[in-house]
Amino acid sequence: MTSRHPESRVLDANGAGALVVIPTFNERENLPIIVGRLLQAQSGIHVLVVDDSSPDGTGDVAEQLAADDAGRRIHVMHRTVKDGLGKAYLAGFAWGLDRDYAVIVEMDADGSHAPEQLHRLLDAVNDGADLVIGSRYVPGGRLVNWPKRREFLSKGANTYARLALGAKVKDITAGYRAFRREVLEKIGLSEVESAGYCFQIDLAWRTLQHGFTIREVPITFTEREIGESKMDGGVIAESFLNVARWGIQGRLAGIRAGKK
Incomplete structure (x- = not known):
């Protein structure tokens, strides 16, 4: 694929120029582990922990990590x-x-996304991709210790989204991804209403609709060892309905364009 960016390399080998956003809610045990691995894997990156007032004190743990970081690479946002x-x-x-x-x-706090594989996403950005998705479902992608029910739901959701939207992304629900800033500036973030995991589909779809390129790189997705998943039935229902709506809107737009 031809790069959209003649001077595509925007990061150095240590990831300087990249910000990793890690949302947290009750992840006090996982957070120090994942941040430590991340800074060891990519010494130039910065980290922003976005904590939603975790009652277990995750926000305090994040503040201590930031205070102990001599390089000032760790930042904390507290949401009420x-x-x-x-x-x-x-x-x-x-x-x-x-x-x-x-x-x-984007990176999860629970260890499901390996910081040691972040370089795969950043290398693809440097190679010219606009959005890079760490994919479980391309050659080389793996699932470790994931319950069969969750795997079935995930693969079913991705198949449904591909068919409904006409998108060729194999893992459009994945949450390990890297955006060029130009993408986030142009895809209308102020209009995004998706709150749950449907958010991942929403942003990938907007990226494609605006003519940006998406590339998938293989990752190993490992089920969390500490804590509980935040997935629930409401998240699944939101995704199903929104994807159907976006698919219909996209097809209607295509029909209208064809009549002009």
Whole structure:
């Protein structure tokens, strides 16, 4: 694929210029582990922990990590409401865009996304991709210790989204991804209403609709060892209905364009 960016390399080998946004809610045990691994894997990146007033004290843990970081690479945002993963990411994106980071990364706090594989996403951005998704379902992608029920739901959701939207992304629900700042500036983040995991589909769909390129790189997705998943029935229902609506809107827009 031809790069959209003649001078595509925006990060150095240590990830300088990238911000990793990590939303948290009751992740006090996982957070120090994942942040430590992340800074060891990519010494130049910065981290923004977005904590939704975790009652277990995750926010305090994040503040201590930031205070102990001599390189000032760790930052903390405290939100007073818990209104979904998407809203937490949007707050983190706005913070990063205001501070001129070239690339903004999404990463879970529970260890399911390996920091040691972040370089795969950043290398693809440097190679010219606009949005890079760490994919479980491309050659080389793996699932470790994931319950069969969750795997079935995930694969079913991705198949449904591909068919409904006509998108060719294999893992459009994935939450390990890296955006060039230009993408986040142009896809209308102020209009995003998705709060749960549907947020991932929403942003990927907007990225495609605006003519940006998406590339998938293989990752190993590992089920959390500490804590509980935040997935519930309401998240699934939101995703199903929104994807159907976006698919219909996209097809109607295509029909209207064909009649002009």
